[in-house]
Amino acid sequence: MAKPKKDAPEKKEDENFNFIVRIANSDIDGQKRTVIGLQSIKGVGKRVAQIVAKKADVDPTARIGTIPDEKVKELEKLILTYVEYAPHWAVNRQMDYETGADMHLIGNDLDMIQKDDVNRMKMIRCYRGIRHETKHKVRGQRTRSNGRKGLTLGVQRKSS
Numbered sequence: 001m002a003k004p005k006k007d008a009p010e011k012k013e014d015e016n017f018n019f020i021v022r023i024a025n026s027d028i029d030g031q032k033r034t035v036i037g038l039q040s041i042k043g044v045g046k047r048v049a050q051i052v053a054k055k056a057d058v059d060p061t062a063r064i065g066t067i068p069d070e071k072v073k074e075l076e077k078l079i080l081t082y083v084e085y086a087p088h089w090a091v092n093r094q095m096d097y098e099t100g101a102d103m104h105l106i107g108n109d110l111d112m113i114q115k116d117d118v119n120r121m122k123m124i125r126c127y128r129g130i131r132h133e134t135k136h137k138v139r140g141q142r143t144r145s146n147g148r149k150g151l152t153l154g155v156q157r158k159s160s
Contacts, residue, residue, distance in 0.1 A: 016066075016068070017030065017063075017065045017066055018030045018065045019031070019065060021037065021064050021065060021067075021072060023038070023041060023072060023075060023076045023079065024041050024076055024079050024080060024106055024107060025107050025108075026040060026041045026042070026107065028040050028041070028064055029064075030063065030064055030065025030066075031063060031065060032063070032064055033060065033061050033062065033063060033064065034049075034053050034058055034059065034060050034061070034062055034063075034064050034067065035049045035050055035053055035060045035061075036049075037064035038052060038053065038064075038075070038079070041079065041106055041107065042106060042107050042108075042110055042111075043092060043104070043105055043106035043107060043109075043110045044079060044106060047090070048079075048082060048086075048090075048104075051082075051086070051090075052075060052078045052079055052082065053075070055078055055085070056071060056074050056075050056078055058071055058075065079106065080106075082104045083102055083103055083104040086104065088102050091103060091104040092104055092105060092110070093105050093113065097117070097120070118132050
């Protein structure tokens with residue numbers, strides 16, 4: 001007869017555990033640690049997530065699903081007002097073209113502003129705009145042997 005298997009100690013889940021946490025119009029997996037979870041918001045990187053977690057006095061290694069709702073609201077408020085307490089060099093949009101103000105964009109705003117910037121460069125026919133239009137590399141990378149598209153990619157021999 002087979003021996004009955006000993007059950008592993010069951011992990012006790014807190015009844016207040018949230019499997020999905022909603023911060024700044026983004027769904028975050030509650031199983032992730034706080035800093036990693038905050039990074040899943042577009043526009044929030046590792047450094048910003050660490051600063052926000054420290055300012056909110058939240059354990060960066062705790063699961064984000066175990067954090068109480070008051071702290072989650074505080075995290076969201078700190079992310080949305082990041083530009084107010086961060087130095088000007090630590091925001092992702094310095095000296096905005098239209099307003100001249102420093103901004104830290106997150107979510108869909110980041111995508112929309114980026115598309116507007118590219119469209120403005122195309123309209124004024126600057127070098128970067130022309131490179132965007134023709135779908136070439138924009139930032140000075142080499143193009144002779146890298147990033148090729150089309151049918152004829154191989155080496156051509158001299159006809160003898």
